[in-house]
Amino acid sequence: xxxxxxxxxxxxxxxxxxxxxxxxxxxxxxxxxxxxxxxxxxxxxxxxxxxxxxxxxxxxxxxxxxxxxxxxxxxxxxxxxxxxxxxxxxxxxxxxxxxxxxxxxxxxxx
Amino acid sequence: xxxxxxxxxxxxxxxxxxxxxxxxxxxxxxxxxxxxxxxxxxxxxxxxxxxxxxxxxxxxxxxxxxxxxxxxxxxxxxxxxxxxxxxxxxxxxxxxxxxxxxxxxxxxxxxxxxxxxxxx
Numbered sequence: 325x326x327x328x329x330x331x332x333x334x335x336x337x338x339x340x341x342x343x344x345x346x347x348x349x350x351x352x353x354x355x356x357x358x359x360x361x362x363x364x365x366x367x368x369x370x371x372x373x374x375x376x377x378x379x380x381x382x383x384x385x386x387x388x389x390x391x392x393x394x395x396x397x398x399x400x401x402x403x404x405x406x407x408x409x410x411x412x413x414x415x416x417x418x419x420x421x422x423x424x425x426x427x428x429x430x431x432x433x434x
Numbered sequence: 435x436x437x438x439x440x441x442x443x444x445x446x447x448x449x450x451x452x453x454x455x456x457x458x459x460x461x462x463x464x465x466x467x468x469x470x471x472x473x474x475x476x477x478x479x480x481x482x483x484x485x486x487x488x489x490x491x492x493x494x495x496x497x498x499x500x501x502x503x504x505x506x507x508x509x510x511x512x513x514x515x516x517x518x519x520x521x522x523x524x525x526x527x528x529x530x531x532x533x534x535x536x537x538x539x540x541x542x543x544x545x546x547x548x549x550x551x552x553x554x
Binding site for chain 1 (some may be wrong): 471484529540545
């Protein structure tokens with residue numbers, strides 16, 4: 325059972341906007357920054373969003389991150405078939421003294 | 435080009451041992467903290483261990499404390515994870531990842547992973 329809570333699945337059609345939620349607590353999301361990772365089938369995780377809403381070089385601006393209180397959200401606009409992947413949220417946890425992850429959300433592009 | 439390449443995974447019986455390696459290239463290895471993160475089949479990511487640049491600080495998840503030992507050799511740009519007393523629940527793909535901290539943290543480079551299967 326993961327410390328951060330994500331919906332197991334999400335879906336959308338090409339061109340649509342989808343949002344994936346990530347819920348935590350005061351010891352992690354409530355007091356620390358949130359990262360998001362994209363994991364394409366059969367590959368390693370790739371950093372998608374860091375520091376709540378920052379995109380690494382090369383990540384399209386269709387991907388946006390936000391945080392409010394003890395929850396965070398990843399929004400993907402203009403959905404494309406290649407966005408079909410697992411998305412994981414992560415945050416440092418002061419109580420556990422290490423990073424914690426969500427269980428991952430499998431995004432299907434219909 | 436930054437590369438992290440894990441090796442050493444395989445099939446091991448419960449109670450057995452395995453040593454994973456991760457060779458890093460394309461960055462100044464000596465100055466960064468590195469981590470091991472694992473992913474059980476069909477599950478989410480789980481942080482396992484971290485080691486600071488000079489090995490001064492080493493941390494473990496409660497689930498592996500006392501059984502796993504993380505180390506590094508800065509002369510060889512390599513990380514290691516010695517795994518003892520392995521259990522079925524340790525079955526996972528193990529990734530090494532670089533950690534950076536600039537007031538906020540992130541794991542920005544990951545290896546391709548190595549599969550560890552614990553089964554009789």
